[in-house]
Amino acid sequence: IMSREIIAVIPAAGVGSRMQANKPKQYLKILDKTILEHTLSVILSHPAINHVILAVGKNDPYLSEMTLFPHQNITLVEGGETRAESVLNGLKAIKNNQAWVLVHDAARPCLTHQDLDKLLQIDDEQGAILAIPAVDTIKRANKQQDIIKTEDRTELWLAQTPQFFRCDLLRNALEQGLSQGANITDEASAMELAGFRPHLVAGRSDNIKVTRPEDLALAEFYLTRKTL
Numbered sequence: 001i002m003s004r005e006i007i008a009v010i011p012a013a014g015v016g017s018r019m020q021a022n023k024p025k026q027y028l029k030i031l032d033k034t035i036l037e038h039t040l041s042v043i044l045s046h047p048a049i050n051h052v053i054l055a056v057g058k059n060d061p062y063l064s065e066m067t068l069f070p071h072q073n074i075t076l077v078e079g080g081e082t083r084a085e086s087v088l089n090g091l092k093a094i095k096n097n098q099a100w101v102l103v104h105d106a107a108r109p110c111l112t113h114q115d116l117d118k119l120l121q122i123d124d125e126q127g128a129i130l131a132i133p134a135v136d137t138i139k140r141a142n143k144q145q146d147i148i149k150t151e152d153r154t155e156l157w158l159a160q161t162p163q164f165f166r167c168d169l170l171r172n173a174l175e176q177g178l179s180q181g182a183n184i185t186d187e188a189s190a191m192e193l194a195g196f197r198p199h200l201v202a203g204r205s206d207n208i209k210v211t212r213p214e215d216l217a218l219a220e221f222y223l224t225r226k227t228l
Helices: 035-044 083-092 113-120 167-179 187-193 215-224
Strands: 006-012 051-056 074-078 100-103 128-133 139-141 147-150 157-166 199-202
Touching: 006 035, 006 083, 035 051, 051 083, 074 083, 083 100, 083 167, 100 113, 100 167, 113 128, 113 157, 113 199, 157 167, 157 187, 167 187
Parallel strands: 006 051, 006 100, 051 074, 128 199
Antiparallel strands: 100 157, 128 157, 139 147
16 A cells, blocks of 8 residues: 555635635634634645645735745645535646545644545545544434434534545546536535445544634644644
């Protein structure tokens, strides 16, 4: 497995509207570094990852404030309107079709090398994602937010990132899904539509995605206690 080229693709073109902040959430600071810098440093410091492709918004004004750029192991590409389009733009910048791609959310700064190691052991063209088994009771609701039923949580998992697939297979799946107008919320959903059955690799629950204002304090707590 060690001979594989592994490239990380990080879509960072989103505006993070749920954050109610004055800038995209990946540029908010925790412990004197932007969320994106925390995320990139975990990825860049992993010995198995060869390169990072970062998909950013056109004329992104915040990038220049970050001390990481220019960086020899980071290539910038222009992001798209949606996450799927940003990831696809990143994949198109990869010359080696047989490379393996690790797609990771810009706003998941608490990822550990321990979880990355578990994911990188997968060498099967179905690919794999980090996920955690649902521990809360899961309710299905109608549009009025009334409970319709309680789901059986034993078969339910909460998807995280990174999500890990071979470059050509993921690129084809995303192109196919986008051309069909499918609702692609993560890379695995595109692969599922293309007939693959990605593996679930049990990750850590502190690999949170900073989405709402209260997540910042939690991410800061995890980052202060973190050892790679």
